């Protein structure tokens with residue numbers, strides 16, 4: 001059984017809804033709650049109100065991510081704001097050598113997805129011409145790791161030295177743009193790397209450094225980063241109120257990085273928009289987000305399958321899985337429900353990719369605890385698929401696998417994994433994209449975001465806050481001050 005949209009996007013839930021897994025009766029029993037959840041989504045779309053959602057400081061806060069796919073006058077993404085972002089992308093082209101995107105959590109994970117899907121692994125090894133004038137892109141600020149930060153600085157040093165001293169025809173300064181992204185404007189991981197990198201680059205005579213800030217735009221109560229942007233006249237973009245970190249891929253956070261790599265912003269948002277329209281259908285069998293949320297919720301609550309292995313087949317989709325980790329974990333891992341009752345809800349997300357992790361995790365998926373759903377993602381048609389040649393005809397085993405394309409072999413591996421899992425009562429499901437492009441990526445990611453919103457309603461938890469991440473922060477701040485006072489490293 002599957003739900004297929006006109007675009008070709010498929011949610012195949014054959015191995016999740018059948019006599020061995022979730023039953024149709026389970027879904028029928030959930031229908032009254034689903035109806036309420038669907039109503040709540042409707043209210044969220046129209047007014048931004050989600051019952052019980054409070055901001056960090058305890059005041060009611062709107063939830064506006066469902067507005068982001070609609071590029072309309074007066075909306076968070078408007079024709080003007082998109083035009084400005086695209087102009088910004090063009091201004092970087094053939095001018096900036098390297099962009100360093102600094103951010104963590106929602107200010108990093110979505111951007112990494114866009115980069116991986118658009119650029120792949122070898123972008124920074126290509127020439128500027130091969131990159132069509134777009135800059136190299138590096139990510140930082142998503143850890144506080146001295147080694148990787150130093151490695152990045154060394155790389156920039158060498159590249160800048162080359163540009164100034166070894167490019168005989170055109171000796172010039174190496175232009176680095178730091179895109180510092182933080183909604184709250186002061187996240188330690190991001191800001192510590194920003195300071196280290198900014199300071200170092202500023203002292204390098206071969207480098208010209210430029211800063212762009214992406215943060216909460218409120219000028220009355222400016223974030224630290226906003227204040228710095230105003231004082232230093234850095235160009236800035238917005239992480240709007242009502243858009244939590246894990247939904248920011250659809251706003252300027254994601255779109256600014258999209259613009260500097262030539263990613264098709266309009267197609268991405270159009271995919272999200274078409275998915276939003278599909279998710280307005282009140283028939284669960286036609287609404288991918290509602291159906292996905294319902295099946296996963298029932299699987300967790302009734303059958304104990306509360307771990308979700310997000311397993312796309314394809315190297316460049318691993319970051320989709322990592323993006324989803326934050327979405328699922330921060331949205332649904334909640335101690336208290338909306339009435340303040342302790343529920344300790346949540347499903348544990350796990351990153352995997354096929355075929356790589358079939359050779360590491362699959363033993364556990366196939367025979368370990370009966371607590372998992374393996375959620376596959378598949379690309380139906382790979383551009384420039386490669387045929388496996390019969391390179392060693394005399395070697396029978398290798399001759400047997402030749403003659404098919406790598407894309408075909410990849411799908412055979414995935415299907416075999418799915419068949420094997422279900423034969424042993426292991427729940428699994430599939431999202432299938434006709435091809436890997438901006439449109440279908442927009443569809444998929446938006447569906448996942450909307451599904452999480454539905455599940456928040458089903459579990460009666462606030463899917464849009466993350467109070468649990470404050471606990472370690474409260475301990476960490478004073479500890480850091482102690483270390484500083486002791487003069488320790």
Ligand SMILES: O=P(O)(O)OC[C@H]1O[C@H](O)[C@H](O)[C@@H](O)[C@@H]1O
Pocket residue numbers: 104105106107181182183184185186187190245246330466469
């Ligand atoms: O964008 P920032 O304010 O720097 O936040 C970055 C990330 O850190 C926090 O700890 C939150 O748990 C995340 O939801 C957020 O995406």
